Amino acid sequence: MIPSEILFLKQEDVIKAGLLDMKQILSACEKTYELLGKNEIINHPKVSTRIPDPVNWTSFFNSMPAYIGGDVKVGGIKWASESKQNALTPGIPYGIDITILSDPDTVLPFCILDGTLITAMRTSAVSGLFAKYTAPKNAKVATLIGAGVIGRTAIMSVNETVPTLETIYLCDLDLSKAEALAKEFEGSCKAKIIPSTDSKSCAQKSELIITQTTASKPFIQPDWILRGATCIQMASNEVELDVVRQADQVFVDYWKQIITNPGKAVAQLHSAGELEESDVVELAQLVLGNHPGRKSADETLYCSSMGLGALDIMIGYTIYQNAKKMGIGTKLALWDSPLWE
Numbered sequence: 103m104i105p106s107e108i109l110f111l112k113q114e115d116v117i118k119a120g121l122l123d124m125k126q127i128l129s130a131c132e133k134t135y136e137l138l139g140k141n142e143i144i145n146h147p148k149v150s151t152r153i154p155d156p157v158n159w160t161s162f163f164n165s166m167p168a169y170i171g172g173d174v175k176v177g178g179i180k181w182a183s184e185s186k187q188n189a190l191t192p193g194i195p196y197g198i199d200i201t202i203l204s205d206p207d208t209v210l211p212f213c214i215l216d217g218t219l220i221t222a223m224r225t226s227a228v229s230g231l232f233a234k235y236t237a238p239k240n241a242k243v244a245t246l247i248g249a250g251v252i253g254r255t256a257i258m259s260v261n262e263t264v265p266t267l268e269t270i271y272l273c274d275l276d277l278s279k280a281e282a283l284a285k286e287f288e289g290s291c292k293a294k295i296i297p298s299t300d301s302k303s304c305a306q307k308s309e310l311i312i313t314q315t316t317a318s319k320p321f322i323q324p325d326w327i328l329r330g331a332t333c334i335q336m337a338s339n340e341v342e343l344d345v346v347r348q349a350d351q352v353f354v355d356y357w358k359q360i361i362t363n364p365g366k367a368v369a370q371l372h373s374a375g376e377l378e379e380s381d382v383v384e385l386a387q388l389v390l391g392n393h394p395g396r397k398s399a400d401e402t403l404y405c406s407s408m409g410l411g412a413l414d415i416m417i418g419y420t421i422y423q424n425a426k427k428m429g430i431g432t433k434l435a436l437w438d439s440p441l442w443e
């Protein structure tokens with residue numbers, strides 16, 4: 103009989119198995135985009151169940167299935183959720199996710215793991231990768247807007263991918279959150295982190311701007327972005343459409359999916375007939391070296407991401423393999439013996 107063993111990895115296990123190592127996460131993300139660009143990944147656009155409805159949602163569940171082929175070969179799904187109520191409730195994260203990994207041949211699930219921290223790490227690994235390929239050469243000043251969970255990992259990520267940074271303005275409506283994060287990274291981040299509530303004036307001094315807020319309306323206007331700077335938008339809303347219109351080049355993580363999200367500026371411009379697939383460059387093309395990213399110092403660039411289930415599956419699988427080697431986790435069984443085989 104084929105055993106139905108499932109390794110359950112709670113958040114503490116996932117951490118022990120190396121999830122907070124941003125270098126490892128960046129490399130897993132690059133590998134994912136490489137395989138995506140080579141058509142070795144099946145990644146359906148996420149299906150979003152927004153409650154009570156798509157426009158006035160207060161919480162949602164996203165279903166994010168993917169199969170990774172190439173030399174990896176793993177299937178899986180991330181069940182990703184966010185709650186606006188949680189944003190106002192101490193003691194519970196705004197986003198909470200769980201991931202299931204399955205064997206593509208037997209289809210047996212073999213690992214269930216906390217996906218919440220994976221989301222945080224991989225989301226900012228993506229902004230870090232966008233920055234690696236599109237930020238001005240030798241960029242010294244960046245502004246990160248949003249000092250929440252994704253803001254924290256954004257610091258970890260740009261610290262690796264834009265090592266020339268000397269100053270990071272960390273902006274949030276809530277100064278205490280930015281101050282706490284700046285303190286947390288004292289000594290471990292190459293750049294000096296300066297907390298602020300004044301996103302506009304910080305952005306106007308920056309060569310690189312990365313947004314990860316829970317803003318429900320666009321607030322970043324074209325005059326916030328210096329000529330020659332890169333603006334990377336990781337959440338919905340945030341930027342006014344003219345920020346995208348004024349960009350010399352537009353980059354997205356995955357065109358097929360991002361146009362399904364009406365909250366994304368790219369999707370809105372596409373719906374309005376102003377932006378087509380041929381007008382944008384996907385991150386996979388940058389990772390594969392098929393496109394150079396930034397072409398000159400005076401280009402103003404815009405990048406946008408919606409998140410890819412395949413990243414969660416790839417990182418989940420990396421963590422599972424680490425955990426197996428380290429003997430971490432709790433073993434579960436789907437059945438002792440399948441009743442109706």
Ligand SMILES: NC(=O)c1ccc[n+]([C@@H]2O[C@H](COP(=O)([O-])OP(=O)(O)OC[C@H]3O[C@@H](n4cnc5c(N)ncnc54)[C@H](O)[C@@H]3O)[C@@H](O)[C@H]2O)c1
Nearest residue numbers: 196225248250251252274275314315316317337407408409
């Ligand atoms: N692209 C992706 O793959 C991806 C993945 C996960 C999360 N996200 C998005 O990232 C965003 C942040 O998620 P999180 O888990 O860090 O949330 P969080 O609640 O931990 O942090 C969000 C922060 O944004 C701040 N904020 C809200 N409006 C602001 C504004 N106008 N100016 C400055 N700061 C503002 C809040 O005060 C808060 O500190 C969410 O919108 C989420 O949907 C994107």
